[in-house]
Amino acid sequence: MNPIKEDRRVRKTRRAILDALLSLTREQGLHAVTVGGITERADINRATFYAHYRDKQDLIEQAVSEVLSEWGTVEEHRWAGSGSEVDFDRLLPIFTHMFEKIGKHAEFYRIMLGPGGYPGFSENLRDVMCRLIRHGHHRVLELKGARPLVDPDIYLSYVTSAQLGVIIHWLHQETPHPPEYMAEQLMLLYRLGAVQAADYEG
Numbered sequence: 416m417n418p419i420k421e422d423r424r425v426r427k428t429r430r431a432i433l434d435a436l437l438s439l440t441r442e443q444g445l446h447a448v449t450v451g452g453i454t455e456r457a458d459i460n461r462a463t464f465y466a467h468y469r470d471k472q473d474l475i476e477q478a479v480s481e482v483l484s485e486w487g488t489v490e491e492h493r494w495a496g497s498g499s500e501v502d503f504d505r506l507l508p509i510f511t512h513m514f515e516k517i518g519k520h521a522e523f524y525r526i527m528l529g530p531g532g533y534p535g536f537s538e539n540l541r542d543v544m545c546r547l548i549r550h551g552h553h554r555v556l557e558l559k560g561a562r563p564l565v566d567p568d569i570y571l572s573y574v575t576s577a578q579l580g581v582i583i584h585w586l587h588q589e590t591p592h593p594p595e596y597m598a599e600q601l602m603l604l605y606r607l608g609a610v611q612a613a614d615y616e617g
Contacts, residue, residue: 425467432468432474433474433523435452435454435456435457436453436474436478437526439452439456440531441526441529443531444530444531448471450471453471476535478523479536479539482523483543486513486516507599513594521591524582528540528586541575544578548571549567552567552570552571
């Protein structure tokens with residue numbers, strides 16, 4: 416068989432398996448989903464499933480790994496300027512890129528971060544976000560030659576949790592704002608801080 420056609424067939428089968436997992440998780444909760452249920456929903460036999468995955472857990476872990484691997488392109492962006500200057504405007508394209516990547520897999524994020532989803536996904540996502548935020552925080556402190564006012568671990572926990580909360584809020588909106596709008600809002604929260612951002616115009 417033509418390798419290109421074979422590759423397309425593999426991608427199509429894996430897509431059908433993942434779609435089946437997500438739809439069943441939305442209906443039943445991940446704990447209740449079985450390989451038999453997945454194969455029936457995807458309209459494939461069990462042998463086909465096992466040709467791609469060892470079991471349900473392997474499917475979940477591979478799917479999570481694939482989705483989170485796209486955060487590597489977010490990490491490639493740098494939000495600290497050169498020299499001793501910190502350019503917060505660089506946050507805008509970084510956050511826009513982040514929301515675009517999440518939006519690309521919105522259904523996966525929405526279901527796996529939901530009450531019947533996969534707890535490990537939330538933990539893995541938090542770890543990825545924490546690493547990115549830690550990198551940026553350390554870089555800013557280096558450029559400014561400053562010592563942090565807030566304990567770094569507490570700062571990272573606060574910012575990571577807040578950012579994850581914003582992402583979850585966005586995913587559950589009936590009519591989600593575009594990535595550019597969410598990026599602007601998140602940038603303002605970073606620039607102003609929670610107290611100042613809660614103030615009113617006028």
